[in-house]
Amino acid sequence: MAGRMQGDERFGLDRKIRLLGPVKLDSGAEFAPIDFAYETYGMLNAEKSNAILICHALTGDQYVASTHPVTGKNGWWTRMVGPDKPIDPARYCIISINVMGSCMGSSGPASIDPSTGGAYGMAFPVITIPDMVRAQAILLDHLGIETLAAVVGGSMGGMQALSWAALYPDRVRSAVVIASTARHSAQNIAFHEVGRQAIMADPRWNNGAYYGREAPASGLAVARMAAHITYLSEAGLTEKFGRRLQNRDAKSFGFDADFQVESYLRYQGLSFVDRFDANSYLYITRAMDYFDLADMHEGVLAKAFAATKSRFCLISFDSDWLYPTAESRRIVHALNAAGAAASFIELSSPFGHDSFLLDAPEMNRIVDGFLRAGEGQ
Amino acid sequence: MTSLRPDLAIIAKNVRPGSRILDVGCGDGQLMAALRDHKQVDARGLELDARDVATAVSRGLSVIQGDADTDLAAYPDGSFDYAILSQTLQTTKRPDLVLDHLLRIGREAFVSFPNFAQWRIRFAHMFGGQMPVTEQLPHRWYDTPNIHHVTIDDFRAFLKERGVIIEGQWFLSGNKPRKEGMANLLAQHAVFLLRR
Numbered sequence: 001m002a003g004r005m006q007g008d009e010r011f012g013l014d015r016k017i018r019l020l021g022p023v024k025l026d027s028g029a030e031f032a033p034i035d036f037a038y039e040t041y042g043m044l045n046a047e048k049s050n051a052i053l054i055c056h057a058l059t060g061d062q063y064v065a066s067t068h069p070v071t072g073k074n075g076w077w078t079r080m081v082g083p084d085k086p087i088d089p090a091r092y093c094i095i096s097i098n099v100m101g102s103c104m105g106s107s108g109p110a111s112i113d114p115s116t117g118g119a120y121g122m123a124f125p126v127i128t129i130p131d132m133v134r135a136q137a138i139l140l141d142h143l144g145i146e147t148l149a150a151v152v153g154g155s156m157g158g159m160q161a162l163s164w165a166a167l168y169p170d171r172v173r174s175a176v177v178i179a180s181t182a183r184h185s186a187q188n189i190a191f192h193e194v195g196r197q198a199i200m201a202d203p204r205w206n207n208g209a210y211y212g213r214e215a216p217a218s219g220l221a222v223a224r225m226a227a228h229i230t231y232l233s234e235a236g237l238t239e240k241f242g243r244r245l246q247n248r249d250a251k252s253f254g255f256d257a258d259f260q261v262e263s264y265l266r267y268q269g270l271s272f273v274d275r276f277d278a279n280s281y282l283y284i285t286r287a288m289d290y291f292d293l294a295d296m297h298e299g300v301l302a303k304a305f306a307a308t309k310s311r312f313c314l315i316s317f318d319s320d321w322l323y324p325t326a327e328s329r330r331i332v333h334a335l336n337a338a339g340a341a342a343s344f345i346e347l348s349s350p351f352g353h354d355s356f357l358l359d360a361p362e363m364n365r366i367v368d369g370f371l372r373a374g375e376g377q
Numbered sequence: 378m379t380s381l382r383p384d385l386a387i388i389a390k391n392v393r394p395g396s397r398i399l400d401v402g403c404g405d406g407q408l409m410a411a412l413r414d415h416k417q418v419d420a421r422g423l424e425l426d427a428r429d430v431a432t433a434v435s436r437g438l439s440v441i442q443g444d445a446d447t448d449l450a451a452y453p454d455g456s457f458d459y460a461i462l463s464q465t466l467q468t469t470k471r472p473d474l475v476l477d478h479l480l481r482i483g484r485e486a487f488v489s490f491p492n493f494a495q496w497r498i499r500f501a502h503m504f505g506g507q508m509p510v511t512e513q514l515p516h517r518w519y520d521t522p523n524i525h526h527v528t529i530d531d532f533r534a535f536l537k538e539r540g541v542i543i544e545g546q547w548f549l550s551g552n553k554p555r556k557e558g559m560a561n562l563l564a565q566h567a568v569f570l571l572r573r
Contacts, residue, residue, distance in 0.1 A: 313434065332441055333451035341421070341439040345430045366434045373437020 010143050011040045011093075013066055016105055019142055023100070023135045026128040026290075033114070036139045037105025038062050038097040041081070042089030044145070051145045052087055052371075053136065054096040055153030055160035058227075058284050059276055061104040064096040070275045079359055080152075086368035091375075092149065099160070100135040101127050101283040107135075109279035110211060121279060122208035129156070129291045133163045137171070147171050150371055154178040154356040155323065156284070159291050162304075162331065166293060169307040174374040176367055178315045179356040181327035182301055182334070183292035188322065191230050192285040195223030199278045208279050220278040221269030228268045233319040233352030237261060294334075301334035312342040313370040315363055317355040319348075343370060381411055383552045384463055384489040387568045391487075391545065392416060396458035399423065399482060401445050401475075402465030406433030413438070421457070423448060446470045449478035457482055463489045463568075467523040473535070480573050485544060489568040494528035494561045513565050529561040536571065545570035 010017070015038050022032035039062045044051060054064050054077070061068070065075040065082050081087045087094055098106035101124070109124040116123075140148070151161040151172050158180020165175045181188075199205055202219025210216060229237075241261040245251070248258065257263040297303035312335055316328040325346045335342035347362050349355035356363065381389055385408045392398060394416040400409050403422030406429075412418035422440035424430050433440040441448070445462070446469050460483030462475065467490050469475045479486040491513050492498075501509035508518040516523065529548075536543060548555050548564035555564055 311439065329443070329448075332443075333448075336421075336441070336451050336456075337453055339453075339456060341419075342441060343430075343434045343439050344441045344443070345427055345434060346442055347427070362431055366431050369435025369437055 011044070013039050013041075014069075015039060017139070017142065019138055021135075021138055023131060023138060025125055025131045025134075027126055029125045031100075031107070031125055031127075031135075034100065034135055034138065035105065035107045035111060036097060036135075038095060038139065039064070039066060040096075040143075041065060041094040042092050044093040044143075048145055049147065049149060050092050050375075051140075051143075051148050052092045052094050052150045052152060053140070053148050053164070054081065054087070054094060055136075055151060055157035055164075056096065056099065057153075057155040057157050058288065059224075059272070059281075060157070061102065062096045062098045063104075064094070068275070071271075076357060079357075080364065080367065086364050086371060087152065093145075095140070095143070095145075097136050097139055099132045099156075099284070101132065101280060101287060103277035103280040108277065109208065109283055110277045119211040121211065124279070124283060126286055127283060128287050129159045130163045130167055130296070132287065133160050133167055136160075136164075137168060140171075147173060149374060150174040150176060152176040152178075152367070153180070155180055155353065156288055158323075159288070159293075162293055165308050165310045165312070166296075166304040169305075169309055172308075172310045174311045174313070174371065176313045176315075176370065177328075177331070178363070179317055179320050179323055179353055180314075181291075181323040182304075182331050183294065183327075184289050185327075189289045191226060192289050194226050196282050196285060198222035198226070199282060202278075205278060208282075210278070215273070216278045217270075217273040220273045220276065220281060221266075223278075223281060224272040224276075225265045225269040228265060230322045231352060231354045233321065233350060235319060236351045239350065240264075301330065302337035305335055305338035305340050308338065308340050310340065311370075311374055312340055313366065314342065314344040315356070315366060316344075316346045317349045317352070318346055319350055320353045320355065322353040381407060382463075383549050383554075384547075384566050384568050385411075387547045387549075387554075388461060388463065388487045388489065389416070391570065392418060392459060394418070397421075397456075398459045398461055399452065399457040400461045400463070401449065401479065402462060402468070403429075403433065403438075403440060405429045406436055406438040406440055408461070408463065409433070409438050409440075410436055445475050445478075449475065449482065452478070452482045454481050455484055457484070459483050459485050459487060461487045463487070464491065466490045467493075467525050467527055469525065472525050472527070476539075476541075480541065480571060485570060485572045487568065487570055488532075489566060490527055490532070491523075492529050492561065492564050492567055493526040494530065495565050496562050497565075499562075529564060529567050532567070532569070536569075540573075542572050543569060544572055 022030040098104040153161040158177035199219035202216035205216035246263040294301040316325040332344040409420035430442040460479040498509040547568040548560040549566040
């Protein structure tokens with residue numbers, strides 16, 4: 001069994017595949033062919049019953065627990081995924097896929113449109129979170145994985161996990177949804193619109209046709225800065241920066257980054273543009289803004305889970321004001337109404353939305369116990 | 378199931394195997410785990426305390442962090458064979474509304490509570506002139522979670538008024554079961570099985 005996957009080119013680090021598809025999109029359009037960039041860790045067992053799909057957030061990628069090829073940094077969720085972690089490659093076949101619309105190798109606006117030979121740019125179709133999930137299902141078919149032991153995701157990853165359970169009730173045994181929501185609120189949409197307008201106001205954006213030229217880096221950096229504030233908390237920012245000045249003893253009476261928090265945000269913006277495509281940012285934030293799982297089910301969220309056989313574990317953080325606890329509770333109420341096996345807990349952390357990416361031993365303990373309990377099924 | 382708290386042991390003994398239960402105020406899931414492991418019960422829980430929820434979930438139980446006073450409304454009618462409220466009734470803001478929900482959500486409901494008319498408590502109040510602090514109710518007046526003390530006779534009167542049917546009743550002195558006679562004076566705990 002151990003040798004089952006040896007020589008199977010479909011599994012391993014930094015995999016790339018083009019599949020015929022098509023993906024049927026919520027817009028009514030069809031998209032084909034589809035490129036996938038993904039990674040797998042660990043071995044698929046003989047029963048093919050130990051696969052876990054990890055879904056990434058807006059600016060995340062498939063490098064969950066391996067070195068990022070652009071930044072050289074560790075994977076974004078090494079606290080959760082890895083040897084002796086709750087999601088352990090010794091026990092699970094772990095799959096992470098760059099979402100459709102993104103820019104780390106899966107089909108997105110920066111990809112080459114085979115029909116023109118140039119980048120898609122704004123000719124890339126507007127996609128939704130369920131579209132991303134439908135695309136992922138096509139890749140899982142190719143990998144020969146019918147049923148997932150679990151789908152796990154934080155933030156936008158949680159939206160995908162919820163969509164997986166709703167779209168493919170027979171393919172998901174357990175879903176872990178962390179710091180997420182079943183719909184984007186007016187405030188969520190508002191912040192994203194600020195980011196999109198910053199990108200589109202950058203003259204280098206050029207209606208999305210900037211490939212091969214200078215990218216709208218300043219617009220994208222501002223978008224990232226605005227979004228980054230929503231990932232933190234006031235208490236977290238105060239603790240980290242307060243009103244402290246950056247490398248100076250007095251205010252400059254100018255518009256340099258006098259404050260540490262300004263310098264930090266500028267750094268966040270600038271470093272982001274090296275690894276992310278501005279058009280991808282437009283498309284993925286749009287997909288998130290369109291997300292409302294109840295909307296697809298006559299406005300009744302419980303109906304989204306009517307057919308589900310999945311177990312659910314939801315976790316929120318008390319300082320997360322982007323997707324506050326009330327949103328998780330709303331999902332839990334819908335799961336109760338649908339009779340689904342659901343667990344929910346609000347954890348305490350001062351670090352806002354980003355808490356799920358940081359050290360949270362209680363979160364790890366819960367996810368570990370929840371996944372182990374599902375293994376017997 | 379021998380290690381269960383005595384009132385929980387009574388409930389566990391009288392739950393039909395293979396049934397669906399909602400344990401409201403389930404703590405760390407002791408009763409749920411026992412029912413799951415020994416009676417193939419499909420158990421769900423609701424608990425306010427985050428640490429208890431984390432322990433219950435890490436044991437593989439389906440437990441939601443929430444409040445009996447506010448979160449029961451989200452459960453559909455008749456969605457469980459039993460709704461269970463053990464040692465929690467007296468801590469709720471509106472025990473009457475919580476009971477309404479229990480009898481709506483569960484086809485039957487188990488309710489257990491400490492009897493505030495037990496003679497030790499009466500004595501402490503009558504002769505001490507102070508709010509009783511006993512082994513069974515160890516909290517002081519200012520830090521007690523028990524904000525709606527109730528006696529067995531109060532509870533029976535309440536059920537009668539509402540036309541709730543008593544299917545079973547059990548009484549405890551310490552860890553030992555006792556007969557129904559003079560339960561309001563002698564029993565420390567009561568367990569009722571109810572239905573509409």
